[in-house]
Amino acid sequence: MSRNMWILAAVLLVIVFATIYQEEIGGGIDRPWAACKESMVQQWLSGDCTPREGSQIKIQP
Numbered sequence: 001m002s003r004n005m006w007i008l009a010a011v012l013l014v015i016v017f018a019t020i021y022q023e024e025i026g027g028g029i030d031r032p033w034a035a036c037k038e039s040m041v042q043q044w045l046s047g048d049c050t051p052r053e054g055s056q057i058k059i060q061p
Contacts, residue, residue, distance in 0.1 A: 001009075036049040043049055 035052055036043055037052055038048060038050060
């Protein structure tokens with residue numbers, strides 16, 4: 001393998017380990033926008049958030 005391939009493989013390996021670590025140990029990423037029926041772009045443009053069924057979210061104006 002060439003030098004560039006080794007660098008690419010190392011970067012991808014670091015990303016994989018960081019993602020696994022964050023999900024398993026770090027508690028994951030807080031995604032409050034995922035609890036809304038609207039897409040993130042629609043929420044950003046309109047400020048509306050219709051909660052998905054069963055989700056408990058707090059909407060901050």
